[in-house]
Amino acid sequence: MDIVSFITIVFCMLVPSFQASMAVDSILLSNSSVSDSMRIVSKGGSFELGFFSPGNSGKHYLGIWYKNIPIQTVVWVANRVNPIKDSSVAATLTLNATGSLVLTQNDTVIWYSTSLKQVQNPVAELLDSGNFVVRDGEDNNPEAYLWQSFDYPTDTLLSGMKLGCDLKTGLNRRLTSWKTPEDPSPGDFSITVDPRNYLELYIMKGDSKFFRTGPWNGVGFSGSPELTENHIFDFGFVSTKYDIYYYWLSHKNSSIISRYVINQTEEARIRYVWLEDEENWEIYTQKPSDHCDQYNLCGQNGKCVITGSPPCQCLKGFTPKSPQKWSLVDWSDGCVRNKPLNCSEKHTHKFMKLEGLKVPETTHSWLDKTLNVEQCRQKCSENCSCTAYTNSDIRGGGSGCALWFGDLIDIRSFASGGQDLYVRMPASELEFGNNKKLIMIVAIPIAAILCTVLVGGYFIYKVRRKRIEKSKNAQVEIQSNERDDLDLPLFDLPTIAQATENFQENNKIGQGGFGPVYWGKLLNGQEIAVKKLSRISELGLIEFKNEVKFIAKLQHRNLVKLLGYCIEDEEKLLVYEHMPNKSLDFFIFDETKRKLLDWFKRFHIIIGIGRGLLYLHQDSRLRIIHRDLKASNVLLDDKLIPKISDFGLAKNFGEEEIEGNTRRVVGTYGYMAPEYAADGLYSMKSDIFSFGILVLEIICGKKNKGFYIEDSTHNLASEAWLLWNEGKVLELIDKNIEDTCNASEILRCIHVSLLCVQQNPDDRPTIGSAMLMLESEVALPEPKQPGFFHGMGPPKVHTFSSSQKECSSTNEMTVSLLDAR
Ligand SMILES: *[C@@H]1O[C@H](CO)[C@@H](O)[C@H](O)[C@H]1NC(C)=O
Ligand SMILES: *[C@@H]1O[C@H](CO)[C@@H](O)[C@H](O)[C@H]1NC(C)=O
Ligand SMILES: *[C@@H]1O[C@H](CO)[C@@H](O)[C@H](O)[C@H]1NC(C)=O
Ligand SMILES: *[C@@H]1O[C@H](CO)[C@@H](O)[C@H](O)[C@H]1NC(C)=O
Ligand SMILES: *[C@@H]1O[C@H](CO)[C@@H](O)[C@H](O)[C@H]1NC(C)=O
Ligand SMILES: *[C@@H]1O[C@H](CO)[C@@H](O)[C@H](O)[C@H]1NC(C)=O
Numbered sequence: 001m002d003i004v005s006f007i008t009i010v011f012c013m014l015v016p017s018f019q020a021s022m023a024v025d026s027i028l029l030s031n032s033s034v035s036d037s038m039r040i041v042s043k044g045g046s047f048e049l050g051f052f053s054p055g056n057s058g059k060h061y062l063g064i065w066y067k068n069i070p071i072q073t074v075v076w077v078a079n080r081v082n083p084i085k086d087s088s089v090a091a092t093l094t095l096n097a098t099g100s101l102v103l104t105q106n107d108t109v110i111w112y113s114t115s116l117k118q119v120q121n122p123v124a125e126l127l128d129s130g131n132f133v134v135r136d137g138e139d140n141n142p143e144a145y146l147w148q149s150f151d152y153p154t155d156t157l158l159s160g161m162k163l164g165c166d167l168k169t170g171l172n173r174r175l176t177s178w179k180t181p182e183d184p185s186p187g188d189f190s191i192t193v194d195p196r197n198y199l200e201l202y203i204m205k206g207d208s209k210f211f212r213t214g215p216w217n218g219v220g221f222s223g224s225p226e227l228t229e230n231h232i233f234d235f236g237f238v239s240t241k242y243d244i245y246y247y248w249l250s251h252k253n254s255s256i257i258s259r260y261v262i263n264q265t266e267e268a269r270i271r272y273v274w275l276e277d278e279e280n281w282e283i284y285t286q287k288p289s290d291h292c293d294q295y296n297l298c299g300q301n302g303k304c305v306i307t308g309s310p311p312c313q314c315l316k317g318f319t320p321k322s323p324q325k326w327s328l329v330d331w332s333d334g335c336v337r338n339k340p341l342n343c344s345e346k347h348t349h350k351f352m353k354l355e356g357l358k359v360p361e362t363t364h365s366w367l368d369k370t371l372n373v374e375q376c377r378q379k380c381s382e383n384c385s386c387t388a389y390t391n392s393d394i395r396g397g398g399s400g401c402a403l404w405f406g407d408l409i410d411i412r413s414f415a416s417g418g419q420d421l422y423v424r425m426p427a428s429e430l431e432f433g434n435n436k437k438l439i440m441i442v443a444i445p446i447a448a449i450l451c452t453v454l455v456g457g458y459f460i461y462k463v464r465r466k467r468i469e470k471s472k473n474a475q476v477e478i479q480s481n482e483r484d485d486l487d488l489p490l491f492d493l494p495t496i497a498q499a500t501e502n503f504q505e506n507n508k509i510g511q512g513g514f515g516p517v518y519w520g521k522l523l524n525g526q527e528i529a530v531k532k533l534s535r536i537s538e539l540g541l542i543e544f545k546n547e548v549k550f551i552a553k554l555q556h557r558n559l560v561k562l563l564g565y566c567i568e569d570e571e572k573l574l575v576y577e578h579m580p581n582k583s584l585d586f587f588i589f590d591e592t593k594r595k596l597l598d599w600f601k602r603f604h605i606i607i608g609i610g611r612g613l614l615y616l617h618q619d620s621r622l623r624i625i626h627r628d629l630k631a632s633n634v635l636l637d638d639k640l641i642p643k644i645s646d647f648g649l650a651k652n653f654g655e656e657e658i659e660g661n662t663r664r665v666v667g668t669y670g671y672m673a674p675e676y677a678a679d680g681l682y683s684m685k686s687d688i689f690s691f692g693i694l695v696l697e698i699i700c701g702k703k704n705k706g707f708y709i710e711d712s713t714h715n716l717a718s719e720a721w722l723l724w725n726e727g728k729v730l731e732l733i734d735k736n737i738e739d740t741c742n743a744s745e746i747l748r749c750i751h752v753s754l755l756c757v758q759q760n761p762d763d764r765p766t767i768g769s770a771m772l773m774l775e776s777e778v779a780l781p782e783p784k785q786p787g788f789f790h791g792m793g794p795p796k797v798h799t800f801s802s803s804q805k806e807c808s809s810t811n812e813m814t815v816s817l818l819d820a821r
C-alpha cells in the first residue's frame with residue numbers, strides 16, 4: 001500500500017486551485033492535517049474526498065463525491081450541520097493521536113469523529129467503495145475499522161453500506177435528505193429501519209411515517225413486487241441477533257454506477273444509475289411511486305387499489321367505520337368488521353385468503369422463520385388476538401410464519417405479484433361460501449340434483465342475503481322498497497320539450513326497444529335522458545302510472561335512476577338521470593376506448609351489473625326479469641359505475657308470472673337464451689344467460705354475434721367453450737387486460753360466465769350463486785356446453801318500427817320475435 005505519511009498542506013480557500021491540489025491514493029494521517037484544497041482520491045480512483053461548496057451557498061463542507069463523474073455528486077458530508085462559513089482562514093482535517101478525525105478552522109473544532117478505542121498508530125484511508133475509514137495501523141485485519149463514514153450516512157446509500165441497526169452498539173444508520181440542493185443539513189425526509197418491526201424500511205417525513213416498504217419476504221419488499229433480480233445490483237435484508245439492515249451490492253462485473261438516495265424535493269427515495277453515454281443520472285426506481293404508496297391511506301383494514309375509483313376499499317367482511325367521511329373520500333378512519341370476532345367461538349373462526357397484497361404493517365407482528373404455513377395457521381388460530389397470518393418468506397413455495405395482531409394497517413393490492421394474506425373471520429361471514437363449496441362438490445358428479453341444489457342454494461342465499469349485502473363495502477344501497485309515500489315528480493310536456501329542444505333529432509342519444517331516448521337539460525342545469533314510450537299507448541293511464549311508481553321504487557346503485565315521468569297528449573315519457581359515459585358497448589367494443597378499462601375496472605363493472613341484477617331478481621319485492629340485458633343497456637356514470645337501464649320495462653309490458661311463456665319475445669340476438677328465443681320461455685335463468693354473455697364480452701372485448709350463426713367460430717360463447725376445454729381460454733381475452741390482469745380472477749370470471757350460458761336453464765346458477773362464485777373462492781362445477789343453435793338460421797323478425805337500429809353503430813338490435821315454434 002502506498003502510504004504517504006505526515007502530510008500537512010495548507011491552502012487558502014479564497015484561491016482554490018485545482019491544479020495545485022494534491023491527489024493521493026490513500027492517506028495515513030498522524031498528527032497531520034489535510035487542508036481545504038487537498039483531495040484524497042481512493043486507490044482505484046472511484047471516489048474523492050475534499051472540500052466543496054454546494055451551488056451559491058458560499059458555505060464549505062468536507063465531503064466525498066465520485067471522482068470520475070463530471071456532475072459533482074456528493075455522497076457523504078462530514079460537517080453537514082456546521083458549515084465553514086468563512087473561507088478567509090484555512091480549514092484543516094487532522095487525524096489526531098487518539099484516532100479521531102478533527103476538522104478545525106482557526107483553532108475552532110467544526111467537526112470530529114469518534115474512535116472505538118485509542119490506538120498507537122491510527123491511519124485513515126478513503127476506500128474505493130467510497131468508505132472513509134480509520135484503522136489501527138498495527139492491526140493486521142484491514143477491516144477492523146475504528147471509525148467509518150459508512151456508519152454515518154448522509155442521504156446516500158452506496159453499494160456495501162448498511163441501512164439499519166447495529167444492535168450491539170445501538171447505532172441506527174439512517175439516510176436523511178438534504179434540506180435543499182444547496183443545503184446538506186438534515187431535511188425532513190429520512191429512511192430508516194424500525195427495529196420493533198420485522199424487516200421493514202420506512203420513509204419518514206419528520207416524525208410521521210410517509211412510506212412503508214412492506215416486510216422483506218426473502219425476495220424483496222412486500223410493497224415492491226416489481227423489483228426483483230436485475231443486472232445492476234443485488235439487494236437483501238439481514239436480520240440477526242446483532243444486526244437488522246438493508247443493503248445492496250453492485251454486481252461484481254457490472255461497471256454500472258448506481259446510488260440510492262433520499263431526496264426532499266422529490267419526496268422520495270430514488271435509485272439512480274449513471275448513463276455513461278448521456279453523462280446523466282437516470283432514475284431507475286423510486287418510492288413512493290403512486291397514490292397507494294402513501295402510508296396508511298385507506299386506514300385500518302382498508303386496502304388501496306390503484307386502479308380503483310375510489311382507490312380505497314374495505315377488506316372483504318369489513319365496512320367503513322365512518323361511512324360519511326368515507327364517502328367524502330376521507331378514508332383515514334378505515335374499516336371495521338361487519339361482525340366482531342367472538343373469542344368464545346374462536347375454534348369456529350376461519351381464514352379468508354386475500355391475494356396480491358403488500359402485507360400489513362408489522363409493528364404488532366410476530367415472526368418465526370422455522371414454521372411452515374400449516375403450523376402458522378395453527379399458531380394463529382390458537383390465539384384469538386391473532387388477526388392474520390402468512391408466509392414470511394415466499395421463496396420455494398413459501399416458508400416461515402408471520403402473525404398479525406389487531407388491526408391490519410397499510411395494505412395495498414397489486415395487479416400482479418404481491419403476497420397472500422389469510423385474515424381471521426367469524427365462521428358466519430364465510431359460512432355461506434363453505435356451504436356452497438359443499439354444494440358444488442356434490443353437484444359435480446350428480447348433475448341431476450344440481451338444479452335442486454342450486455334452488456336450495458338460492459333459498460340459503462335468500463336467508464343470508466341481508467348480511468352479504470351489508471358486507472359489500474356499503475356500496476349497495478337498498479332504499480325505499482318499503483316506502484309507500486312515493487312522490488315521483490310528474491313533469492309536464494312543455495318542460496321536457498324545452499329540455500330536449502322539442503325532441504330534436506340531434507339530441508337523440510339512443511333507441512331502446514320501446515322508443516327513442518333523448519338527451520335534455522332542465523332549466524336548473526340537470527342533465528336528463530328522456531325515454532319516449534311511443535308504442536305503449538294501448539296501456540291505460542292508471543296502469544302506466546302504477547308501473548312508473550313500481551319502477552321508481554327500484555332504487556339501487558347499479559340501476560339507472562328514474563327522476564320522473566310525464567303523461568300528456570298520448571305521450572308517455574320517462575325521465576332518467578343522464579349518464580355522461582354513455583353505455584358499456586361504447587367502451588368494450590371500441591378499439592381505443594377499451595384501453596381505458598383495465599381489468600380492475602372491468603371486474604368492478606361485472607360485479608356492479610351482477611349486483612343490479614341480483615336486486616332485480618331477488619331483492620326487489622316484485623322480482624323483475626330484465627329480458628334485455630346487454631352492453632348497450634348498461635350505462636356508466638362518471639366513475640364508471642355500471643347502471644342497468646331499461647329495467648322493468650320488459651316485465652312491465654309482459655306477463656304477470658315470474659316464469660312463464662310469452663308469445664312475444666323481447667330481447668337481443670346474442671344475449672337471448674335459447675329456450676327463450678326458441679320457445680318464448682323466459683325466467684330469471686334467461687337473464688342469467690344474458691349476464692354470462694355480457695361477462696364474456698367484457699373480458700374479451702368482443703361481441704357475441706348470436707346463437708344462430710352457423711359458423712360457431714364466430715360465436716364468442718362457443719369459442720370460449722372450445723378454448724376452455726383445451727385449457728387455452730386466456731387466449732381469448734382482450735389484449736389490453738393481459739398485462740394488468742390477475743389471470744386467476746379472469747379465469748374464474750370466464751368459468752362463471754360459461755356456467756351462466758349453459759344450454760339447460762336448470763344448470764345455470766341463480767344470480768345469487770353466480771355473484772358468490774365471482775366474489776369468493778367457492779369451488780365451481782365444470783360447465784356444460786353453452787346454449788346455442790346450429791343450422792337454424794335467423795328467426796323471423798317482426799320489427800315494431802322502422803328505426804330499430806341502436807345508435808351505438810353496432811349491428812345489434814333489440815328485437816321482438818314471433819313465436820318461433
Ligand atoms: C504533533 O505536531 C505538533 C507540531 O506540528 C507537535 O508539537 C506535537 O508534539 C506532535 N504530536 C505528536 C503526538 O506527534
Ligand atoms: C482527538 O480529537 C478528539 C475529538 O475532538 C478529542 O476528544 C481527543 O482528545 C483528541 N485527542 C488528542 C490526543 O488530542
Ligand atoms: C481566528 O481566531 C482568533 C482568536 O480566536 C480571532 O481573533 C480571529 O478573528 C479569528 N479569525 C477568523 C477569520 O475567524
Ligand atoms: C433532488 O432532486 C431534485 C430534482 O430531481 C434535484 O434538482 C436536487 O438536486 C436533488 N437534491 C439533492 C440534494 O440531491
Ligand atoms: C464476470 O465476467 C466474466 C467474464 O465475462 C465471467 O467469466 C464471470 O463468470 C463473471 N462473474 C460474475 C460473478 O458474474
Ligand atoms: C360469544 O359466543 C358465545 C358462545 O357462542 C355466546 O354465548 C356469547 O353471547 C357471544 N358473545 C357475543 C358478544 O356475541
Ligand SMILES: *[C@@H]1O[C@H](CO)[C@@H](O)[C@H](O)[C@H]1NC(C)=O
Pocket residue numbers: 366383384385386405
Ligand atoms: C396471544 O398473542 C398476544 C400477542 O402476541 C399475546 O400477548 C397473548 O399472550 C397471546 N395469548 C395467548 C393465549 O397465547
